[in-house]
Amino acid sequence: MEEYKKLLDHLHKTRGFDFSPSRFASLKRKINKRFADLGFYQTVQYLDYLKSEPNEWKKLIDLLTVHTSSFFRNALTFEVLAKRTLPQILSSQKKEKKTSLRIWSAGCAGGEEPYSVAILINDLVKKEKLNMDIHIFATDINTTILEKAEQAGYAPDQLGNVKLKHLTAYFTRKSDHFLLNSSIKEMVTFSLYDILDATTYVPPESVFGGFDLVLCRNMMIYFSPDRQKKIFDKLYRSINSNGYLVLGEAESVPARYKDCFSRQDNDCHIYGKKA
């Protein structure tokens, strides 16, 4: 039991996993299943294995992170993004004669979130006949999920919120799943990035950050408060003045940042960063 506690402490200290009572049972179940699958019947055997197999840490973390996502998850948020936030961003870019738009989806899971944003931007850019370089950086800590994101094949239940016009315009049906068309896939760059990485402020793939829109949804809730603080500091720095931050439904801007953001809509968690 002492060894098991050490493992949990290690995961908490190094990875910020939140082992508060509401999360503990499910994390413990996943750890137990992993070592049973490997044929171990005692925790101590698994701990020895972890010491001798550095790759196992990566596998364990993949297993402990939750990857649930879907296209246009929380339809209202995406409706506000489509009708207010993105048009506002595009019109201020136009006013300032900027020709590029930079977006970061942090904790992008299988690509559903960045691709949903790409679809909305594609609609707007076409409608307004804008000549704009669009850079959507999508990052996650899980390599397996990133590979899936790049393949961009989705089961029908992940597409429940996709409008028929988008389904027909941007997806091709392949037996039991739908493949996203390359015109949208090409708008998103995926890379491996640990949001807790203390050595960088932004994903290296993006070179300098400077994002007009950052989405970090349904990831922060899995971290302990000290890590949430670190993540929020990083997100704040990465957003341009007058840029926007989108959080998950159960997440909000921490009290000490309240004066730095204004909420765009009372019903969803989209915040404008004040200049």
Ligand SMILES: C[S@@+](CC[C@H](N)C(=O)[O-])C[C@H]1O[C@@H](n2cnc3c(N)ncnc32)[C@H](O)[C@@H]1O
């Ligand atoms: C529940 S999913 C949210 C997906 C999407 N943002 C959404 O709201 O639908 C959380 C994602 O965060 C990723 N994640 C967890 N810890 C992370 C970390 N330290 N750095 C980067 N991504 C992480 C997980 O791998 C997972 O894909």
